[in-house]
Amino acid sequence: MSLPKKAPKAYLHIEPAERGFVIVAKKDDADVLAAHFLQHGISCHRETDVSSGEDVLQFFDGVDRAQVEQILDAYITAKGS
Numbered sequence: 001m002s003l004p005k006k007a008p009k010a011y012l013h014i015e016p017a018e019r020g021f022v023i024v025a026k027k028d029d030a031d032v033l034a035a036h037f038l039q040h041g042i043s044c045h046r047e048t049d050v051s052s053g054e055d056v057l058q059f060f061d062g063v064d065r066a067q068v069e070q071i072l073d074a075y076i077t078a079k080g081s
Helices: 027-039 065-077
Strands: 014-017 020-026 045-051 054-059
Touching: 014 065, 020 027, 020 065, 027 045, 027 054, 027 065
Parallel strands: none
Antiparallel strands: 014 020, 020 054, 045 054
């Protein structure tokens, strides 16, 4: 039996983009994150299967980056998920 990865969501981070910023995520993580952002009234554009099972969540200029970081950090550090 193998041990679970220490921090399986640690790869998630915000990257600058031409118009705003993006989060590149595995499909399962992108599903959950997109729902979290929608629940908090944050809109993002999702591009699916950008590269081998990864999606991009695009946040355009005007989106509160600090709020996105807060939600992302909460998701990354959540226990049992």
